[in-house]
Every structure is written in C-alpha cells, then in structure tokens.
Amino acid sequence: MARCSWISQAARIAWKDLHIEGRSREVLYTMGFLAALVVLVFSFAFISGQEGTVGPDAVAGILWVAVLFSGTVALSRTFDRERESEAICSLLLSPVPRSAIYAGKLAATAAVMLLVELLLVPLLAALFSAAIWPHALWLGLLLLLGTLGLCSVGVIFSAALLRARSRDALLGALLFPIVIPVLLAASRATAYLLDPAAPDLDPALFWTRFLAAIDVVFVVVGVWTFEPVVTGE
Amino acid sequence: MTYVALAYGFIWGAVFTYVALVGRRVAKIDAEIEDLRRRVKPGA
Amino acid sequence: MLSPMPTARKSQARFLVGLLLTMHGFFVVPWLVANAPLEKTMGIVQKIFYFHVPCAWLLMLSTFVCAGGSLAYLFRGSERGDRLAQSSAELGVLFGLCVMVTGPLWARAAWGVFWTWDVRLTSSLLLWLMLIAYGLARRYGGAGGRRLAAAMALFAAADVPLVYLSVNLWRGLHPTTKTVSSLAPGMRLPFFFSLAIFSALWGVLLALRMRVERSQARLVELELAVEDAEGKSQ
Numbered sequence: 001m002a003r004c005s006w007i008s009q010a011a012r013i014a015w016k017d018l019h020i021e022g023r024s025r026e027v028l029y030t031m032g033f034l035a036a037l038v039v040l041v042f043s044f045a046f047i048s049g050q051e052g053t054v055g056p057d058a059v060a061g062i063l064w065v066a067v068l069f070s071g072t073v074a075l076s077r078t079f080d081r082e083r084e085s086e087a088i089c090s091l092l093l094s095p096v097p098r099s100a101i102y103a104g105k106l107a108a109t110a111a112v113m114l115l116v117e118l119l120l121v122p123l124l125a126a127l128f129s130a131a132i133w134p135h136a137l138w139l140g141l142l143l144l145l146g147t148l149g150l151c152s153v154g155v156i157f158s159a160a161l162l163r164a165r166s167r168d169a170l171l172g173a174l175l176f177p178i179v180i181p182v183l184l185a186a187s188r189a190t191a192y193l194l195d196p197a198a199p200d201l202d203p204a205l206f207w208t209r210f211l212a213a214i215d216v217v218f219v220v221v222g223v224w225t226f227e228p229v230v231t232g233e
Numbered sequence: 234m235t236y237v238a239l240a241y242g243f244i245w246g247a248v249f250t251y252v253a254l255v256g257r258r259v260a261k262i263d264a265e266i267e268d269l270r271r272r273v274k275p276g277a
Numbered sequence: 278m279l280s281p282m283p284t285a286r287k288s289q290a291r292f293l294v295g296l297l298l299t300m301h302g303f304f305v306v307p308w309l310v311a312n313a314p315l316e317k318t319m320g321i322v323q324k325i326f327y328f329h330v331p332c333a334w335l336l337m338l339s340t341f342v343c344a345g346g347s348l349a350y351l352f353r354g355s356e357r358g359d360r361l362a363q364s365s366a367e368l369g370v371l372f373g374l375c376v377m378v379t380g381p382l383w384a385r386a387a388w389g390v391f392w393t394w395d396v397r398l399t400s401s402l403l404l405w406l407m408l409i410a411y412g413l414a415r416r417y418g419g420a421g422g423r424r425l426a427a428a429m430a431l432f433a434a435a436d437v438p439l440v441y442l443s444v445n446l447w448r449g450l451h452p453t454t455k456t457v458s459s460l461a462p463g464m465r466l467p468f469f470f471s472l473a474i475f476s477a478l479w480g481v482l483l484a485l486r487m488r489v490e491r492s493q494a495r496l497v498e499l500e501l502a503v504e505d506a507e508g509k510s511q
Contacts, residue, residue: 156428164419173413174425177406178432181443188447210446214439221435225428228351229421236386240325240379244332248478251371255485262492269499273506 009096013104027077032116035070059130060190071113075154076171078109079162098227110151117143135193145211146186152218153178160229185211325383331475332375333401339369344434347427364486366411373405400441407433
C-alpha cells in the first residue's frame with residue numbers, strides 16, 4: 001500500500017465528501033436557499049419603506065448573520081453521512097491520522113459554505129446596491145477567513161453531537177457564543193470595505209489580521225480536541 | 234441606595250439558594266448511601 | 278476506585294468553617310464597605326462595585342478552572358477533572374448571574390440605562406453564555422455530552438482574550454467604561470477584603486459541589502456492588 005502524505009489523506013477525505021455532496025447537492029441547495037431567505041427576512045425587518053436601502057454596516061451584518069445561520073445547517077450535516085451505518089467507526093479504525101480527518105472535514109464543509117457565499121454576495125450587491133467590486137478579492141479573503149473560523153469550531157461540535165438527539169438546537173447554542181469574535185471581526189472589516197465614504201482601509205486591514213489570528217487559535221484548539229472528542233464513549 | 238441594597242441582597246440570595254439546593258442534594262445522596270450500606274451488611 | 282470518603286466529623290468541620298467564612302463575609306464586608314470613602318462622581322451607588330467586580334473575577338476564574346478540569350478529562354480521562362469542570366462551571370453560572378444583575382443595576386443607577394455595551398460587561402455576558410451552553414451540552418448532549426462540554430470549555434477559555442479584545446476594539450470610539458484600576462487608598466482594603474472573602478466563598482462552594490459529585494459517584498459504585506452481592510447470593 002502506498003504511503004500517503006498527511007495532505008493527500010486530508011484531501012482525500014475532503015474530496016469524498018464533496019463528491020458525495022456534488023451528486024445530491026442537498027446541503028448546497030438547502031443552505032443556499034436558507035441564506036437567501038435570511039437576507040430577505042433582514043431586508044423586510046430593517047429597511048424602512050422610504051429609504052429603500054441600508055448602510056454598509058447593516059449590509060455587512062446581514063451578510064455575516066446569513067453566513068452564520070446557513071453555515072450552521074451545513075455544519076450539522078458534516079458528519080451526517082458518517083452517522084448512517086456507523087461509518088464513523090470504520091473511519092476511525094483506519095490508519096488515517098485524526099488531524100487529517102479534521103482537516104478534510106473542515107475543508108469540505110468550508111468549501112460548500114464558500115460556494116453559497118459567493119452566490120450570496122452578488123445578491124446583496126443587487127438588493128442593497130452595495131459596492132462589492134472595488135475590493136472584491138479582499139472580500140473573498142474575508143469570506144474565506146470567516147468561514148474557516150466558523151467551521152473550525154463547528155466541525156468539532158458537529159462531531160461530538162454525532163449521536164445526540166437535540167443536535168440541531170445544541171449546535172447553534174454552543175457555536176454562537178464562541179464565534180462572536182469571528183462575527184465581529186469579519187463584519188467590521190466587511191463594513192469598512194463596503195463603505196464608499198471610508199477615508200482609508202487601515203481598520204479593514206486591522207480586522208482582517210485579527211480575524212486571521214482568531215482562525216489560528218481556533219484551528220489549533222480544534223485539531224487538538226478533535227481526537228478525544230470523536231473517539232469518546 | 235436601593236440599588237446597592239438590591240445588588241447586595243440578590244448576590245446573597247442567590248448564593249444561599251444555591252447552598253440550600255446543594256445541601257438538599259447532599260442529604261439525599263448520604264441517605265441513599267446509608268441505605269445501601271445497611272442492605273449490604275446483613276447480606277455479608 | 279474512589280479514595281475513602283472523609284469521615285462525617287471531618288466534613289462537618291469543613292462545613293462549619295465554610296459557614297463561618299460566609300457569615301463573616303456577610304456581616305463584615307458591608308460594614309467595611311459602608312465605611313469606605315464615597316466616590317466623587319457616583320456617590321453611594323459606586324459601592325456596588327465592591328460586590329460586582331469580585332463576582333466578575335469569580336466568573337473568569339470559574340471558566341479557567343473549568344477549562345483546566347476539561348483538559349484533564351479529555352486528555353487523561355480524569356474523572357476528577359470532569360467533576361472539577363462541572364462544579365466550577367456551575368459556580369461560574371451562579372456568579373455570572375450575580376454579575377449580570379449587579380452590572381445593569383450599577384449602570385442604571387450611575388448612567389440611567391441598564392445596558393451600555395460596556396466592554397467588561399459584554400465580555401462577561403458572553404462568558405456566562407458559554408458556561409450555560411456548557412451545562413446544556415452536558416445534560417442534552419447525549420452519549421458524548423461530557424466530551425462535547427469539555428471541548429466547549431477549552432474553546433471558551435481560548436476565547437476569553439479574543440472576546441475581550443474584539444469587543445474592546447469594537448467599542449473603541451465609545452469609552453463608557455469606568456476604570457477601577459486606580460483606587461483611592463481608603464477603598465483598597467474593603468475591595469481586596471471583599472475579593473478575598475468572595476474567593477474563599479467560591480473555594481468552599483467548589484469543595485462542597487465536588488463532594489456532591491464524589492458522593493454521587495460512590496453511590497453508583499455501591500449500588501453496583503450491592504447488585505453484584507445480591508446476584509451472587511442467589
């Protein structure tokens with residue numbers, strides 16, 4: 001049997017999940033639809049009839065709340081396929097290092113979320129006349145970092161809730177308080193990027209760096225706790 | 234002044250309630266342990 | 278196998294000490310606080326801070342102790358660590374509740390509004406919510422509930438500086454915090470005394486709570502032993 005590098009093992013796990021998802025596209029469609037609906041709901045809730053739109057602060061907030069809520073859906077499905085027919089046991093019995101499983105799952109879930117987000121941003125631009133093009137790449141980076149932050153924590157909790165009945169309710173309850181800093185940093189940076197009247201982009205840069213630092217902390221803790229959590233009682 | 238009294242009162246109220254609840258649980262568990270010990274002894 | 282339970286007399290003595298400590302705090306602290314100098318701008322309402330800050334400190338302490346216990350439980354299978362984590366999380370929720378009640382009371386009396394998104398109070402709120410989530414995870418997390426909660430505790434502890442920093446920077450342009458680092462000399466004694474008493478109270482409650490968990494575990498052990506014995510004798 002060929003010796004596999006850690007990266008190829010993680011990639012293989014991610015690819016397996018994405019491949020299965022690609023066939024049914026269940027998570028993609030449900031998550032995407034939910035995200036779009038969240039944006040709409042916020043529009044009805046926040047836009048006063050006369051104004052017709054909201055400022056960059058609110059648009060950034062709406063984007064990230066939609067990402068958070070719909071992302072929770074994706075995260076609760078992360079280990080769905082492993083739960084059926086107890087595939088998780090076979091996965092754990094294989095010689096794949098746990099950190100590679102974590103990384104693979106993280107990559108797969110984040111990829112699905114990013115795909116939805118890439119569709120969400122133009123929707124926001126259309127609905128709120130948000131200026132997404134001046135800093136489109138930077139915005140993409142923020143989406144990547146923010147999604148990574150959410151998934152790094154969410155994958156752990158999703159794995160631990162594998163066999164729990166109140167999985168859906170608990171995932172959100174556990175995830176949201178922990179990822180507030182991610183939400184804060186990502187939406188602050190996005191708000192500065194979307195604001196045409198902002199004098200300079202130093203705050204956006206600062207928040208982006210802060211977000212990256214948060215991601216590092218969460219991924220480290222995540223890699224560390226994945227094994228004991230998943231090979232539990 | 235009422236605020237200070239309210240704040241202070243709440244803290245001690247909460248702490249005492251907690252101690253009371255925990256104390257009740259301790260008493261219950263101790264009673265069950267005693268009960269089990271009595272059941273074991275005659276059977277030995 | 279659990280170590281032998283402390284004798285009834287020993288635990289009674291401990292309980293008495295705890296009770297004395299609590300009574301002492303109950304009567305002495307207010308006396309000291311009443312005699313402390315009045316703060317210039319806020320007057321008597323400022324005295325809430327003598328109780329509010331120690332509670333916030335205990336909330337943070339509980340979080341870190343919970344994380345420590347969770348660490349031992351997750352990585353070394355220490356049941357004692359798990360009991361420590363559970364007990365300190367409960368205490369964290371208790372003192373967090375005190376913070377969340379006294380904080381807005383102070384804010385209302387001092388600034389007229391219940392909530393000002395003050396950095397410390399907001400951070401405390403998030404920490405409190407995380408500890409509540411810890412409890413929920415334990416109770417409703419199914420088979421892996423304890424491990425889930427332990428992972429939650431570790432993320433929460435790592436999050437403490439992140440939450441504080443992000444909220445601080447978020448509120449950067451609206452400084453409504455009253456820094457309590459510069460204390461007038463007359464205020465130092467009551468404050469640190471109050472802090473010490475509250476911390477001791479926390480320690481006593483923790484010991485009490487852990488004893489409950491150990492008794493519970495011993496009860497289960499005994500029940501199994503009794504079932505075995507009764508099964509053999511049949």
